[in-house]
Amino acid sequence: MLVIMTTLPATALAEIAQQLTTGGRGILAADESITTMSSRLEQEGVRASASARRDYRELLLTADGLSTWISGIILCDETFGQDLADGRAFPIAARELGVLPGIKVDAGTTALPGHDGALITEGLDGLAVRLASYADRGAAFAKWRAVFDVRTVTPYSAAANGHALARYAALCQQHAIVPIVEPEVLCTGDHDLAASATATRLALSAVFTALVDAGVDLTGIVLKPNFVTPGLDAGDVAPADIAAATYAVLRESVPDEVAGIAFLSGGHPTARVCAFLRELSAIDERPWPVTFSFGRALVSAALHTWGGTTSEVPAAQHVLLQNCRNASAAAEYAA
DSSP: OOOOOOSSOHHHHHHHHHHHHSTTOEEEEEOOOHHHHHHHHHHTTOOOOHHHHHHHHHHHHTSTTGGGTEEEEEEOHHHHTOBOTTSOBHHHHHHHTTOEEEEEOOOOEEEOTTSTTOEEEOOOTTHHHHHHHHHHTTOOEEEEEEEEOTTTOOHHHHHHHHHHHHHHHHHHHHTTOEEEEEEEEOOOSSOOHHHHHHHHHHHHHHHHHHHHHTTOOGGGOEEOOOOOOOOTTSOOOOHHHHHHHHHHHHHHHSOTTOOEEEEOOTTOOHHHHHHHHHHHHTOTTOSSOEEEEESHHHHHHHHHHHTTOGGGHHHHHHHHHHHHHHHHHHHGGGO
16 A cells, blocks of 8 residues: 655645535646647647647636636646746646646556557656646646547556556645546447446446555545547437436446546537536535536637637637536536
């Protein structure tokens, strides 16, 4: 068993985790890699550059009233080290604007040898040093994403990724940073609801076995899972049925002491993923608060509206805030 030596008491980590997931507020995922963000900018006719990526993330963070609906913002390493146009560092500005700054710390996925396309997330090498630096610069939380495909997930791939997530989470807590634990079962494909439930159950069970074995304090983490849904190429299922299937898997796999659950959007349209959250939030017997940690579902329309044009910043921020308001309204059933 790993002994956790935090520089903050466990109660402080729990308070931060609760702050991230309660009160109808959620977490804005603005942590796309340089490659991914550059591609999205270019698709909107914006020449990709460090300054363009900075301007776009500044647009998101400085939207007037963002903290009404957003508790935290996840940034990538590049943005975390940049300054706003007024000279404030992003993590400092975030705190001044009432939003907790977070940092994505994984290094992406690679093939898991011998396992037919299953993936493993990398980034543990040197992680302790990086976390110390992020903590010094004001990070309140971090995020690590493990990726599972319904077609390739196996007990071994689930255990391997669970082990990596547990090591990451333990290191975060050692550095007084709340870990967001993100085991994502992809919704790409034409699989049915039952297949998604089986894969999600396998992934979550492996992750929590590893977290407990590593001595991670579950009251000081945020779980960021997928909704249990059919593949995007399969037929639609009613949001109430999605919520019921998701809750059944979570209730079986997630310990009661977990501080909160912030769902990823996984490529589902904004209105639909908000409907999933609204139905799940309405389940009264949940032992944990539930909210959102959406990326594309909140920001894609804002990016398109902005298109790199300074005069369109207010309009883009209006679109962003409307999406955040809608997601918060769905989560407020859990408040």
